[in-house]
Amino acid sequence: MVRVFAELKSQSSTSMSNTSIDFSDPNWKTKFNEDFEARFRLPHITDVFPDADSMPSTFCINMRIRRSTDFSGNYSCGEEKHGYINDNDKVLLKTIRYSSPTSAGAECIDPGCNWVEKWVHRAGPREKIYFKPEEVKAAIVTCGGLCPGLNDVIRQIVITLEIYGVKKIVGIPFGYRGFSDKEMAEVELSRRVVQNIHLSGGSLLGVSRGGPGVNEIVDSLERRGINMLFVLGGNGTHAGANAIHNECWKRRLKVSIIGVPKTIDNDILLMDKTFGFDTAVEEAQRAINSAYIEAHSAYHGIGIVKLMGRDSGFIAMQGSLASGQIDICLIPEVPFNLHGPRGVLSHLKYLIETKGSAVVCVAEGAGQNLLQKTNATDASKNIVLGDIGVYTQQETKKYFKEIGVHADVKYIDPTYMIRACRVNASDGILCTVLGQNAVHGAFAGYSDITVGICNTHFAFFPIPEVISHPRLVDPNSRMWHRCLTSTGQPDLI
Ligand SMILES: Nc1ncnc2c1ncn2[C@@H]1O[C@H](COP(=O)(O)OP(=O)(O)O)[C@@H](O)[C@H]1O
Numbered sequence: 001m002v003r004v005f006a007e008l009k010s011q012s013s014t015s016m017s018n019t020s021i022d023f024s025d026p027n028w029k030t031k032f033n034e035d036f037e038a039r040f041r042l043p044h045i046t047d048v049f050p051d052a053d054s055m056p057s058t059f060c061i062n063m064r065i066r067r068s069t070d071f072s073g074n075y076s077c078g079e080e081k082h083g084y085i086n087d088n089d090k091v092l093l094k095t096i097r098y099s100s101p102t103s104a105g106a107e108c109i110d111p112g113c114n115w116v117e118k119w120v121h122r123a124g125p126r127e128k129i130y131f132k133p134e135e136v137k138a139a140i141v142t143c144g145g146l147c148p149g150l151n152d153v154i155r156q157i158v159i160t161l162e163i164y165g166v167k168k169i170v171g172i173p174f175g176y177r178g179f180s181d182k183e184m185a186e187v188e189l190s191r192r193v194v195q196n197i198h199l200s201g202g203s204l205l206g207v208s209r210g211g212p213g214v215n216e217i218v219d220s221l222e223r224r225g226i227n228m229l230f231v232l233g234g235n236g237t238h239a240g241a242n243a244i245h246n247e248c249w250k251r252r253l254k255v256s257i258i259g260v261p262k263t264i265d266n267d268i269l270l271m272d273k274t275f276g277f278d279t280a281v282e283e284a285q286r287a288i289n290s291a292y293i294e295a296h297s298a299y300h301g302i303g304i305v306k307l308m309g310r311d312s313g314f315i316a317m318q319g320s321l322a323s324g325q326i327d328i329c330l331i332p333e334v335p336f337n338l339h340g341p342r343g344v345l346s347h348l349k350y351l352i353e354t355k356g357s358a359v360v361c362v363a364e365g366a367g368q369n370l371l372q373k374t375n376a377t378d379a380s381k382n383i384v385l386g387d388i389g390v391y392t393q394q395e396t397k398k399y400f401k402e403i404g405v406h407a408d409v410k411y412i413d414p415t416y417m418i419r420a421c422r423v424n425a426s427d428g429i430l431c432t433v434l435g436q437n438a439v440h441g442a443f444a445g446y447s448d449i450t451v452g453i454c455n456t457h458f459a460f461f462p463i464p465e466v467i468s469h470p471r472l473v474d475p476n477s478r479m480w481h482r483c484l485t486s487t488g489q490p491d492l493i
């Protein structure tokens, strides 16, 4: 019996953990889908509290009559729609059907290359809810680094909770640290308090890394009487949310833990993008443009721009694509040499000789193998990275001096400016809809879920599925190849 191990590419946006499939089993498709269904089933309050009452939603959506037109353009009356989402409504996870395993980006799991359709749960308000609004005490916490849009999401969660009729809404200051033994005072939240907070970047509640363990956090939730917790954060925060959910249900606390993925790095699996990412790319483009103008205006000018991206080079890749002004884009997923005949510096020399100037965009996590390892970690146990931007700048200066060619090297590090700014319009909309859906998910009785946009539709995902590893740029993807086409850079190794 031939056993085939199919790895659904870990780097892709629609990736899943490694799956072993026995293709000789005639029922493999059914089994695969069942496994997928089981993994993507959303934890529900009734799993632990089978007698939990459901009640009609207080979230009001006006009834309306669906009208459709026939081929002659005449209106005909259709069925009544109530505007709620059915629990079985699904969103398609993958929209391409590859005709061959060699197709660019193909993640073929089927020898015949028929993509097995996979569906995730559609987000939105349910007709029945599992929390009485008057019994809810909801809390919001923002963890990790800053990201444009945090205030927009906080604001929308508060507004939507109030529409459901929730009166007790609080913010926990400075991330999970606000739950520590020396409890910090909660911030009372209402529509009045949050009305204008989206007009500035940052987080009204403050952020932090590190903090207390899960038991301390759940003790604090119990003491405070919180039964809905909205956590805004990245991979680390979601790992924490998952642990908090497990502990709450172990203690038989009827608490709903809902995540909203936050990270400019865009390194969260399964979703089209995370909020703040678009804004980050737009801001990155401004820095790139300045670097280009500096380089272009100098004799033998070289501009180097460092952008964020611990493990994933999405901002660097998209910023390069958006600006069209980058000659070399360096990301963590693609190894490169600085020195040597095919390294970055030789290519820079070629660019100076042929074009007169050059611009390099480097993601903070790129080329870490070229730097001295320190083993240092931050309070959240994230590895502290070496500064590849400064290193590239120094090596570039040294190299051109050594070969006796004049080069005017300018270095720009806009990283914290990018994180602290206010969202653009498209991220503003994304934040608003994510905030609303987070509240709908909690009232629907789900926990340990997070909300995201998937093929332009909003969906609920089980937290463990989105944090199994960071989402990475796939060096074989069409997008990376498009970036290379745009920069014109050769293999730099
Ligand atoms: N594996 C984990 N389990 C529980 N909590 C975690 C875990 N990783 C990180 N955290 C906590 O989540 C918070 C944010 O994590 P961090 O990695 O700094 O940011 P992000 O959520 O943006 O990835 C921190 O307070 C950290 O202590």
Ligand SMILES: O=P(O)(O)OC[C@H]1O[C@](O)(COP(=O)(O)O)[C@@H](O)[C@@H]1O
Pocket (backbone or CB within 6 Å): 143, 144, 145, 146, 234, 235, 236, 262, 263, 264, 265, 308, 309, 310, 364, 378
């Ligand atoms: O200086 P800080 O706060 O540790 O933040 C740096 C990190 O923030 C990020 O932009 C985003 O990281 P998080 O998603 O973990 O907040 C990383 O790319 C970067 O390494």
Ligand SMILES: [Mg+2]
Pocket (backbone or CB within 6 Å): 144, 234, 235, 236, 382
């Ligand atoms: Mg992180």
